[in-house]
Amino acid sequence: MCVFTISAESSSAEGKSFKTAIELLTAFSGESAAEYKPHFLFHRDARIVHVEIHAVATTTTTARYSGTYGAETQVNNILRVKTADGFEAVSGVDTYYEKEFSDRHLLDLQDVVEDLLALETLDPVEVGNLLAQSKPHLNDEVRSSIDIALWDLAARKAGRPLYELLGAKRESMEPYASLPFYESLPEYIDAVNEYAKLGYKVFKFHVWGDFEKDSSMVELVQQTFADSDFRFMIDLEGAFALDDAVALGGKMDEGKFVWLEAPMDDTLLEQYSVLRSELGQTILPAGYNIYSADFIRRAVEQHSWDAGRFDVTVIGGVSTALELMIIANEAGLPIEIQSWGHALGQAANLHLMLANEHTSYFEAPMPMEAFEFGMKNVIPLKQGRVFAPKGPGLGIEVDWENLDRADFYVRSE
Numbered sequence: 001m002c003v004f005t006i007s008a009e010s011s012s013a014e015g016k017s018f019k020t021a022i023e024l025l026t027a028f029s030g031e032s033a034a035e036y037k038p039h040f041l042f043h044r045d046a047r048i049v050h051v052e053i054h055a056v057a058t059t060t061t062t063a064r065y066s067g068t069y070g071a072e073t074q075v076n077n078i079l080r081v082k083t084a085d086g087f088e089a090v091s092g093v094d095t096y097y098e099k100e101f102s103d104r105h106l107l108d109l110q111d112v113v114e115d116l117l118a119l120e121t122l123d124p125v126e127v128g129n130l131l132a133q134s135k136p137h138l139n140d141e142v143r144s145s146i147d148i149a150l151w152d153l154a155a156r157k158a159g160r161p162l163y164e165l166l167g168a169k170r171e172s173m174e175p176y177a178s179l180p181f182y183e184s185l186p187e188y189i190d191a192v193n194e195y196a197k198l199g200y201k202v203f204k205f206h207v208w209g210d211f212e213k214d215s216s217m218v219e220l221v222q223q224t225f226a227d228s229d230f231r232f233m234i235d236l237e238g239a240f241a242l243d244d245a246v247a248l249g250g251k252m253d254e255g256k257f258v259w260l261e262a263p264m265d266d267t268l269l270e271q272y273s274v275l276r277s278e279l280g281q282t283i284l285p286a287g288y289n290i291y292s293a294d295f296i297r298r299a300v301e302q303h304s305w306d307a308g309r310f311d312v313t314v315i316g317g318v319s320t321a322l323e324l325m326i327i328a329n330e331a332g333l334p335i336e337i338q339s340w341g342h343a344l345g346q347a348a349n350l351h352l353m354l355a356n357e358h359t360s361y362f363e364a365p366m367p368m369e370a371f372e373f374g375m376k377n378v379i380p381l382k383q384g385r386v387f388a389p390k391g392p393g394l395g396i397e398v399d400w401e402n403l404d405r406a407d408f409y410v411r412s413e
Helices: 021-029 033-040 104-110 113-117 124-134 140-158 185-196 211-224 242-251 269-278 293-301 318-331 343-355 400-405
Strands: 048-057 073-083 088-097 172-179 202-206 231-235 257-261 361-365 385-387 408-412
Touching (some): 021 033, 048 113, 073 140, 073 343, 104 408, 124 140, 140 318, 172 185, 185 202, 185 211, 211 231, 242 257
Parallel strands (some): 172 202
Antiparallel strands (some): 048 073, 073 088
């Protein structure tokens, strides 16, 4: 279990509202402003002149991720912008629906197309601040789509992968196979053995959210793989009360299980503090409610988690993620970023993970090929490690001509 603290000296980001991407990058990476200034200069010949929005989905990603919820459908919402000087950029944000596919996110993005075409800056932080004033109703997924695309654009103009622009000192990391929910224990065991053939050694289980069944899972895994070097994680999707979380965590061998994720609702910070005091097991939140700097600070002050968690595609984009990581890093709080979703969203999260030295694992949703539809290249796995795509920006190329082969496809431009 790690210990982290926050003090007056370590909270320099408190109350700070970054005005530019250069300010944000220098605070995060420690590099000089001169390193970044050329990549965020604006002139009229670089303005956005074309915007496309694509909502794409296949039935292969429809699955359950908890015994307490039904199956969810996923839609990959792709934002594509082109500039007057010949550059283009993309982002991909997944949205989830209980029953049918929906183009709701596409419709929400349509509301800001005219704003994007009228921009007099392409600095993602400046644009975010402008939209916060002119379009305060925008949801976090829409803000994420815009912000990620603008960071992709800046990195493409710099001719560098995004992780390099963010100051990363590494180009690969260890992944874990994040498994969907299965109906029976043997299916989980079979899935571990199957995905181990691809090179994975760490596996996350989305389980029932039922104490007896989840306890049986822990016991079976520890018995079955006692002599292997495999390691595991449990994701409860916030299903437990404190007593059951303590009891299940107490059954988990710390040498075999990496962490216990989302045992309770993220907002129960005081109860998370009690849970950490009762267990030696590493405790993480789900990350669904971690959208603000204030929330991260309160969790740090209350010693609620061993590591924080969020997803760049749902918190407002790279800009928000960098601000949260600055606060977490100053407090000594690791951040294990979520990357469930299609390849473009995975790539955005991976670039951030590589740039943050206090992130240990990349989440690879299984089966990976289900999340790669419509992409010309994907995140490579080599010798048990994932590597960021080598191209500039996010590094993922979209197969625009074949998107309409999806089970669900809507386009707007």
